[in-house]
Amino acid sequence: MAIHAPTVTQKHLAVLIDADNAAAAIVEGLFEEIAKYGVANVKRIYGDWTGPQLGGWKKVLLDHSIQPIQQFAYTKGKNATDSALIIDAMDLLYTRRFDGFCLVSSDSDFTRLASRLREEGLTVYGFGEEKTPRPFVSACDKFIYTELLRGEVLGASSNGHDRPEPESPAEIETVNVASAPEAKKLPKAPVSFIAKILDDIADEDGWVHLGALGTNISKLRPEFDPRTHGYKKLSELIKGYPDTFELQTRGTSGVGGSVLYARHRQPGL
Missing domain, CATH: 3.30.420.610 (LOTUS domain-like)
Structure with a gap:
């Protein structure tokens, strides 16, 4: 009798990127990391694409099949990108087609969005820099610092026996x-x-x-x-x-x- 390997069901994920608060340099590591958690069925990135500030992202959109969402800055000093991303996230949530969301931003404005998605039973993966405010980090099920995706934390070792033990969890030396x-x-x-x-x-x-x-x-x-x-x-x-x-x-x-x-x-x- 033939033995069949168990079927592994991967999570369906929606990836929403805040281009104003994420560097294009993370794109390779970002999607390699996301692949560990499931399949990115939706990949959208939000920003004002009429200006030169998002030039780095423009170069990699086609290679990674990321859909750019145009959002004009209607008023100086106001971030309309955040609102567009949040509205899309809620629209995608109510389709009931996704198991989780990947929110790529270092902006604490997405804290409530992350909490709301989790209230619906979805898994939220956050991606942002180490400067990301603690409330947004805590609102996610899992938060990955993008410095890791750029290889900025180096020296990974398989033994590490020479590392001294910290005196307490709060120690930051x-x-x-x-x-x-x-x-x-x-x-x-x-x-x-x-x-x-x-x-x-x-x-x-x-x-x-x-x-x-x-x-x-x-x-x-x-x-x-x-x-x-x-x-x-x-x-x-x-x-x-x-x-x-x-x-x-x-x-x-x-x-x-x-x-x-x-x-x-x-x-x-």
Whole structure:
């Protein structure tokens, strides 16, 4: 009897880009990142295309099949682009054809839009610079800093055992990655924060499925991304702190596949 692989249903996503608050340099990384979460069925970008300020975006629209939406600036100092994007988002929402939205902007004006979309049960992925106001970041299910998409956070390493552990989740001091002396300084990983989540959702033996850990981290900190701290994946970050965390592989590489579990090493064990 033939064994058929399980069908994977991808999310249908609408990508809405605020051209006034997003750089064209992110376009390659942006759609590579979006492909991890689903299929971009709608790709629209909003701005005043009559001026020269969006020249960078004009060069890449056709290559990525992004539909430009013209929005004139009716009054100086007023951002009509935001209103056009929000109206389109609501129109698309009521078609009930989408599982999620990708909002690309560093503008906090989209905070209420993100909240409204989530109220309807849709997943909201935010993309913006590190300067993005906290309310917009928190309103999204997942928020990706666009500096990562431009490769500005460098020095990703697969081991990272030389990274010192932070004293608290709020600590913002930075450390250099020893394996890449020329790399940009990276913020310390929120080790204590991750450890607390592990303790909160662990089974009787202290283990947590790595996927569940990542989901719970994103619920509390939508902006969390291992790449910000120099790791490609959450599993690599966990491995990077062997004195604090333990990683275990269960299952085989066969049909069922293997899964990863993490555990917080308790002091003295």
